Amino acid sequence: MGRTSGWLKKTKEETEEIFRFAEGYKRFLDGAKTEREAVSYIENRLTSSGFSTDHKGERIISINRGKSLMAFVKGEAEPSRGLRIIVAHLDAPRLDLKQNPLYEDIDLALLKTHYYGGIKKYQWVATPLALHGVVIKKDGRRVDVIVGEKEDDPVFAIDDLLPHLSRTTQEEKKLREAIEGEKLTLLFGSIPLLGAEKEGVKRAVLKLLSDKYGIEEGDFISAEIEVVPAFKARDVGIDRSMIGAYGQDDRACVYPLLEAICSIDRPSYPCLAIFTDKEEIGSEGTTGIQSAFLQVTLNEILEGMGIGAHESTLRRILFHSKAISADVNGPVNPDYQEVHEKYNACYLGFGICLSKYTGHGGKVGASDANAEFVGEIRHLFDREHIVWQTGEMGKIDIGGGGTVAKFLALHGMDIVDCGPPILSMHSPFEISSKLDIYETFRAYKAFFNF
Numbered sequence: 543m544g545r546t547s548g549w550l551k552k553t554k555e556e557t558e559e560i561f562r563f564a565e566g567y568k569r570f571l572d573g574a575k576t577e578r579e580a581v582s583y584i585e586n587r588l589t590s591s592g593f594s595t596d597h598k599g600e601r602i603i604s605i606n607r608g609k610s611l612m613a614f615v616k617g618e619a620e621p622s623r624g625l626r627i628i629v630a631h632l633d634a635p636r637l638d639l640k641q642n643p644l645y646e647d648i649d650l651a652l653l654k655t656h657y658y659g660g661i662k663k664y665q666w667v668a669t670p671l672a673l674h675g676v677v678i679k680k681d682g683r684r685v686d687v688i689v690g691e692k693e694d695d696p697v698f699a700i701d702d703l704l705p706h707l708s709r710t711t712q713e714e715k716k717l718r719e720a721i722e723g724e725k726l727t728l729l730f731g732s733i734p735l736l737g738a739e740k741e742g743v744k745r746a747v748l749k750l751l752s753d754k755y756g757i758e759e760g761d762f763i764s765a766e767i768e769v770v771p772a773f774k775a776r777d778v779g780i781d782r783s784m785i786g787a788y789g790q791d792d793r794a795c796v797y798p799l800l801e802a803i804c805s806i807d808r809p810s811y812p813c814l815a816i817f818t819d820k821e822e823i824g825s826e827g828t829t830g831i832q833s834a835f836l837q838v839t840l841n842e843i844l845e846g847m848g849i850g851a852h853e854s855t856l857r858r859i860l861f862h863s864k865a866i867s868a869d870v871n872g873p874v875n876p877d878y879q880e881v882h883e884k885y886n887a888c889y890l891g892f893g894i895c896l897s898k899y900t901g902h903g904g905k906v907g908a909s910d911a912n913a914e915f916v917g918e919i920r921h922l923f924d925r926e927h928i929v930w931q932t933g934e935m936g937k938i939d940i941g942g943g944g945t946v947a948k949f950l951a952l953h954g955m956d957i958v959d960c961g962p963p964i965l966s967m968h969s970p971f972e973i974s975s976k977l978d979i980y981e982t983f984r985a986y987k988a989f990f991n992f
């Protein structure tokens with residue numbers, strides 16, 4: 543099995559198209575740093591492509607609590623013969639503000655955070671951060687917050703300890719223990735309110751929040767404010783072949799999936815794009831893939847088509863569906879090649895990665911796709927000249943990871959993991975290859991038309 547860089551398989555015109563597609567992808571990354579912002583972006587894009595919430599239509603959108611979304615396109619075949627489903631997740635590792643985040647200490651106003659998903663804590667200190675989210679006030683009114691993205695906005699930061707004083711407090715500890723979760727506190731302000739006897743800085747920032755946003759301290763209790771990197775997506779490398787940005791797990795699949803579902807028209811089978819939430823913390827919750835949103839949405843779509851949406855009908859449709867779990871993979875890292883098994887790893891710039899199974903040590907937690915289904919996908923990708931590769935995440939006994947595949951496999955549908963490789967995964971600055979992102983779009987489009 544020879545390996546060739548995907549770039550060598552592309553003509554000059556195709557390479558130009560890859561770079562053009564990457565520009566749209568970067569705009570999406572900058573405009574959708576949270577799951578809520580991603581849902582708004584996706585809704586706008588779908589609406590301009592003829593989708594609506596009318597369940598009698600040909601192209602249907604359904605939104606769950608502003609954090610997950612489904613887009614459905616009618617096909618030539620009846621739904622009872624199964625759907626073509628691709629699911630990607632909108633949430634990304636980050637820091638969330640706690641419910642009672644604000645306090646003052648040594649004349650500084652600080653915000654407490656609780657990290658979300660698998661982060662390496664040392665990557666989040668001493669770097670510019672932005673606040674994105676919503677605050678639901680006592681009277682139910684919603685205030686949207688984005689601070690730290692505009693050129694002249696302030697940013698926020700978590701201070702790190704100077705090397706001069708780090709030896710016993712950090713450097714002699716294990717990397718995992720060197721920075722505690724409770725020490726990821728955000729610097730929020732430092733000017734005390736004139737005349738305040740105590741907690742002057744806290745009072746001053748509360749006054750600012752009240753004047754500017756109409757938010758009071760208690761409103762943090764019913765807020766979802768996410769702390770994300772304040773920088774924008776950038777080209778990486780002297781040849782601009784790569785993209786560095788926050789949130790590419792899994793927006794490197796979300797954007798290609800969005801463009802793929804917009805591009806199809808009257809496919810053979812009905813197509814469903816699922817943009818889900820909470821994957822990074824186990825797909826739980828009302829907006830995760832384990833919730834009833836899928837069944838409820840399909841019910842509504844079937845009713846719109848005049849098909850009685852009985853429990854048994856729904857079960858049969860899901861059982862006969864074919865699906866892709868659209869999630870990223872970890873390619874061989876140039877400096878840590880020893881954690882990969884090079885004959886079965888994926889490589890940056892070698893195309894979309896097809897993974898028969900994920901999981902860890904002994905395939906635990908994997909859905910392990912059927913060989914017959916993997917064969918169908920392989921045949922499809924070759925027929926459509928998709929640049930693709932296979933890959934499992936790391937050496938068997940070193941680690942691994944899971945995806946939503948196993949939750950959809952519960953319904954009995956065929957499902958396989960398929961997405962681009964991402965270096966520095968789960969870091970504030972993840973790296974993708976423009977070629978892999980474009981091939982991911984082509985692969986998802988081919989699957990919807992399959």
Ligand code: MN
Nearest residue numbers: 791792869870
């Ligand atoms: Mn992921």
Ligand code: MN
Nearest residue numbers: 791792822968
């Ligand atoms: Mn992840």
